Amino acid sequence: MPEATPVDRGTPILQLDQVVRSFGGVRAVDGCSFSIDRGSLTALIGPNGAGKSTVVNLVAGALKPDAGSIVYGGVDITGVVSHRIAGRGLIRTFQLSREFARMTVLENLVVVARGQSGESLFNALLRPRLCRREDRVLVERAIDVLDRFGLAAQRDMYAGDLSGGQKRLVELARAVMSEPELLILDEPMAGVNPALIDLLGGHIESLCRNGITVVMVEHNLEIVERICDHVVVMALGRTLATGVMSDLRSNSEVVRAYLGERLDEPTVR
Amino acid sequence: MSPILVYLATLVVYFFIYNIFGFGLNIQFGYAGILDFAFITFMAVGGYLYGAAALPHETPGSQIYYVLGLSWSFPLALLLGILGAGAVGALVGLIALKRLRSDYLAIVTLASGTLIYGVIGNFTRLFDGWEGLMGVPQPFTGALNLNANTFVLFFVLVSGVIMAILWFFANRLYRSPLGRAMRAVREDIDVAEAYGKNAFKLRMTAMVIGCIYAGIGGALTIAFITALAPAGWSTGETFVIWALLLIGGRGNNLGAVVGSFLVAVLFTEATRYLPAIGGNPNLIPDLRNIVIGVLLIVTLRFRPQGLVPEPKTNFFAVPLTSRVLRRVRHEEVVGA
Numbered sequence: 001m002p003e004a005t006p007v008d009r010g011t012p013i014l015q016l017d018q019v020v021r022s023f024g025g026v027r028a029v030d031g032c033s034f035s036i037d038r039g040s041l042t043a044l045i046g047p048n049g050a051g052k053s054t055v056v057n058l059v060a061g062a063l064k065p066d067a068g069s070i071v072y073g074g075v076d077i078t079g080v081v082s083h084r085i086a087g088r089g090l091i092r093t094f095q096l097s098r099e100f101a102r103m104t105v106l107e108n109l110v111v112v113a114r115g116q117s118g119e120s121l122f123n124a125l126l127r128p129r130l131c132r133r134e135d136r137v138l139v140e141r142a143i144d145v146l147d148r149f150g151l152a153a154q155r156d157m158y159a160g161d162l163s164g165g166q167k168r169l170v171e172l173a174r175a176v177m178s179e180p181e182l183l184i185l186d187e188p189m190a191g192v193n194p195a196l197i198d199l200l201g202g203h204i205e206s207l208c209r210n211g212i213t214v215v216m217v218e219h220n221l222e223i224v225e226r227i228c229d230h231v232v233v234m235a236l237g238r239t240l241a242t243g244v245m246s247d248l249r250s251n252s253e254v255v256r257a258y259l260g261e262r263l264d265e266p267t268v269r
Numbered sequence: 270m271s272p273i274l275v276y277l278a279t280l281v282v283y284f285f286i287y288n289i290f291g292f293g294l295n296i297q298f299g300y301a302g303i304l305d306f307a308f309i310t311f312m313a314v315g316g317y318l319y320g321a322a323a324l325p326h327e328t329p330g331s332q333i334y335y336v337l338g339l340s341w342s343f344p345l346a347l348l349l350g351i352l353g354a355g356a357v358g359a360l361v362g363l364i365a366l367k368r369l370r371s372d373y374l375a376i377v378t379l380a381s382g383t384l385i386y387g388v389i390g391n392f393t394r395l396f397d398g399w400e401g402l403m404g405v406p407q408p409f410t411g412a413l414n415l416n417a418n419t420f421v422l423f424f425v426l427v428s429g430v431i432m433a434i435l436w437f438f439a440n441r442l443y444r445s446p447l448g449r450a451m452r453a454v455r456e457d458i459d460v461a462e463a464y465g466k467n468a469f470k471l472r473m474t475a476m477v478i479g480c481i482y483a484g485i486g487g488a489l490t491i492a493f494i495t496a497l498a499p500a501g502w503s504t505g506e507t508f509v510i511w512a513l514l515l516i517g518g519r520g521n522n523l524g525a526v527v528g529s530f531l532v533a534v535l536f537t538e539a540t541r542y543l544p545a546i547g548g549n550p551n552l553i554p555d556l557r558n559i560v561i562g563v564l565l566i567v568t569l570r571f572r573p574q575g576l577v578p579e580p581k582t583n584f585f586a587v588p589l590t591s592r593v594l595r596r597v598r599h600e601e602v603v604g605a
Contacts, residue, residue: 086465092463111446121474125445
C-alpha cells in the first residue's frame with residue numbers, strides 16, 4: 001500500500017496511521033494512513049463507500065477507531081471525544097447542511113465561537129456585563145464574517161428559513177467563526193449549483209490563504225483539480241494514492257478504482 | 270375576609286407555582302431539548318424533603334411514618350428540597366443524558382419517574398407511602414400571627430417573590446452564552462459537539478436547574494397545602510405541565526406563564542369547585558382533561574410554536590461600532 005507522501009511545504013498537522021473501523025462485519029475503514037500538511041488544501045476523494053465520511057467521523061471523534069492512531073498537532077487524539085477535539089481547533093462540517101434551524105444566522109455564528117466565559121453557569125447567571133461585553137466583540141466579528149460571505153443582510157433570519165445555497169454558505173461562515181486550525185469539510189459542494197460551487201471554492205481557497213489547513217471530501221473533481229494542492233484517494237477503506245491531481249490521473253490503479261472513463265472529461269455536476 | 274378573595278388568592282398561589290414548573294420544564298425542554306417525562310417526580314422530591322424537614326419528629330404509635338422530622342424553618346427546609354431535587358435530577362441525568370437522545374431519553378425519564386413513584390409509595394417508612402405526608406406546618410404562621418385566611422394572602426407574596434426571582438434568572442440564563450449553547454444542543458447535538466460544546470455537561474446543567482425549579486415548586490406546594498401524596502404527582506400531572514408549556518410556547522418563559530394561566534389555573538384549578546353535572550362527580554375532572562387534550566392537539570396542529578412563540582434573539586439592543594454593520598444598516602435604509 002502506498003505510504004502518504006507529504007508535499008514539501010509545512011509540517012504535518014494530521015497523521016493517520018493504519019486506522020481501522022468496522023460496522024458489524026464491514027470494515028468501512030481498513031488500515032487507512034495519510035498525513036496532511038500544515039497550510040495545505042487537501043481533497044479526500046474516492047468512490048462511494050470508500051470510507052471517506054467514516055474517516056472524517058473518526059478524525060473528528062464522532063466515532064472511535066478499532067485500531068490505529070490519529071495524531072493531530074503532535075498530540076494523539078485517537079478515541080478522544082468530539083467536543084474536546086473541536087476545542088483543540090479541529091473543526092468539521094457535515095455532509096448535509098445542519099444549521100441550528102431555530103436560531104438566527106447571526107446566532108449560528110456567535111454560538112460556535114470558542115472559549116466564551118459566559119458558558120459557565122456562574123458567569124451566565126451572575127456576571128451579565130461580562131457576557132454582554134464578550135458578546136459585543138463576537139457579534140461584530142460574526143457580522144464581519146457574514147459580510148465576507150455575502151450574508152450580512154440575512155443575519156436576523158432563522159437559519160432554517162434560508163435557501164439551500166445560503167445554508168451551505170452559513171455552514172462555511174460558521175466554521176470560519178470558530179477559528180479552526182484544521183477545517184474538515186464533508187462534501188461542501190454537495191447539491192449546489194455551478195455558480196455557487198465557484199463561489200464556495202473561492203471562499204475555501206481564501207480560508208487556506210489565511211492560514212487555515214483545509215481538508216475537503218469532494219466528488220467534484222474539476223473543483224478539486226482547480227483549488228486543491230494535494231489529493232488523497234481512498235478506495236475500500238484504504239488510502240490508494242496521494243499526490244497532485246494531474247499525477248493521479250496517470251496512476252492506473254486510481255483510474256480503475258475511481259476515475260474510470262471520466263479520465264478525459266472532468267466531472268461537472 | 271370574603272371567601273371569594275381567599276379563593277382567588279389560592280388560585281394566584283397555584284398560578285405562581287405552576288409558573289415555576291413551567292420555567293423549569295422550559296429550561297429542560299425549551300432551552301436544551303430534553304424530553305423529561307418525569308418532571309413531576311422532581312416536584313415530589315422537593316416537596317417531600319421540604320415536608321419531612323419541616324415536620325416535627327414522628328410520634329410513636331401515630332401510624333404516620335416519615336424520615337427526618339427536623340422541625341426546620343422554611344428557608345432551611347426549602348434548601349433541603351432544592352438540594353434533594355437537584356441531586357435526584359443529576360442521578361436521572363447521569364443515566365439518561367450520557368448516551369441517549371430524544372425518544373430513548375424520554376422513556377428513561379418516564380421509567381425513572383415510575384420507579385421513584387413506586388419506591389415512595391411502597392416504602393411507607395420514607396414519606397408515609399400511599400397515604401402521603403400531611404399536617405406539614407404552614408411557615409411563618411406563628412412568627413407573623415397569621416390565621417388560615419391571612420396565611421393565604423401572605424403566601425401570595427412569598428410564592429410571588431420566589432417566582433419572580435426564578436423568572437428573572439430563567440430569562441438571564443436564556444440570553445446568556447450558556448443558554449445559547451444549550452439551544453445549539455437542542456437544535457443539533459452532533460453539530461454542537463463538533464464545535465466544541467460539551468453536550469452532556471450542557472444538558473446536565475439544564476436538567477439539574479430544571480429539577481431545582483421543580484423542587485422549589487414542590488416545596489411551595491406542600492408548604493401551602495400542608496400535604497402531599499402520590500396521587501397528587503402521578504404521571505398525569507407531568508402531562509399538565511407539558512401541556513401548559515406547549516400551549517403557552519416552549520422556549521419562552523412568558524409562554525410558560527400564559528400556558529400556566531390557561532391550563533393550570535383556568536382549566537385545572539378553577540374548575541375544581543364547579544357543581545357536579547347531573548350528579549356525576551367525575552364528569553368535570555374528565556371533561557377538564559378532555560379540554561386540555563383538545564387544546565393541546567389544536568395548538569400543535571395550528572400553532573406548533575405555542576401562543577407566545579420563542580422570540581428571535583436581537584443582539585442589536587447593545588450598541589455596536591462595527592464598520593460593516595453601519596454600512597449594512599445604511600444600505601438597508603437607503604436601499605442600495
